[in-house]
Amino acid sequence: MTEPSHNRDNLEENLKEVARHLQEGSSNNPPHMPNASESQPKKTNSLARFGWLGMMVAFALGKFKFLLMGLKLMKFSSMITMFVSMWAYSTIFGWPYAVGFVLLIVVHELGHGMVMRWLGIPAGAPVFIPFMGAVIAMKGRPRNAYIEALVAFGGPVLGSVAAVFCLVIALITESDFWMSLAFSGFMINLFNLLPVSPLDGGRIVGAFSRKMWIVGFLLLIPAYLASKSPMLLLVLIIGLIGLVGRKNEPEGYFDIPKAIKIRIALGYFILAGLLAVGVSFSHVPVPH
Numbered sequence: 001m002t003e004p005s006h007n008r009d010n011l012e013e014n015l016k017e018v019a020r021h022l023q024e025g026s027s028n029n030p031p032h033m034p035n036a037s038e039s040q041p042k043k044t045n046s047l048a049r050f051g052w053l054g055m056m057v058a059f060a061l062g063k064f065k066f067l068l069m070g071l072k073l074m075k076f077s078s079m080i081t082m083f084v085s086m087w088a089y090s091t092i093f094g095w096p097y098a099v100g101f102v103l104l105i106v107v108h109e110l111g112h113g114m115v116m117r118w119l120g121i122p123a124g125a126p127v128f129i130p131f132m133g134a135v136i137a138m139k140g141r142p143r144n145a146y147i148e149a150l151v152a153f154g155g156p157v158l159g160s161v162a163a164v165f166c167l168v169i170a171l172i173t174e175s176d177f178w179m180s181l182a183f184s185g186f187m188i189n190l191f192n193l194l195p196v197s198p199l200d201g202g203r204i205v206g207a208f209s210r211k212m213w214i215v216g217f218l219l220l221i222p223a224y225l226a227s228k229s230p231m232l233l234l235v236l237i238i239g240l241i242g243l244v245g246r247k248n249e250p251e252g253y254f255d256i257p258k259a260i261k262i263r264i265a266l267g268y269f270i271l272a273g274l275l276a277v278g279v280s281f282s283h284v285p286v287p288h
Contacts, residue, residue: 111158
């Protein structure tokens, strides 16, 4: 889950830094176009030939230095909240599962942080909240909904890789423990793809259809009424507040070329579908 910072004192400085790293192309290109500018790294252009999904997968799987860069986000205060979360989960599920579960969340959040750093958007350190997950602050404002969607994809994509890793170990060792971690990893990332902000799915679907936000609420409301989950209630409240705030986005923020919208939508539904298959395949009881 990503969360933008509203520190007005630093906004101008952050925007300037974003502008330096994501400098717009020529004046013939409208600001919402996701074309690479002359100042962007050549690596962006080389990865773009795979399409956005190939770019994200190649980024997650093939470049270990980005993982090292993401680990730099883990400051001391972030580590403290991480260990507190591990302790909280251990009181219910035991230490082995608690450590594995929180590490799956760590990988998810590092996915967001790595993409933010890669795009030149200042990122804060992850903060872990027991039984609620974690959040990483986006200190700079994305220039358009396409960039916001890329950042949102970072968590579920890298988190899915971690879940698949657990699944492979489970199949090799025939371990229910690793299978339960795989199930949890798939569930974490599938849940985050629900089309409601502040979840990642809400930030992704906004790039191709803001009407999907309504679908998200229609899914979450009965889910909350059935489960009475405090986390779902919090997501609903924050989502409703954020829905009002999104009316104040800059002009042209959601003006993305149709071809890009189609690719984002395909990537979203394909990733969600694969995660749903993963949840179904790996479903085993979580240890207590």
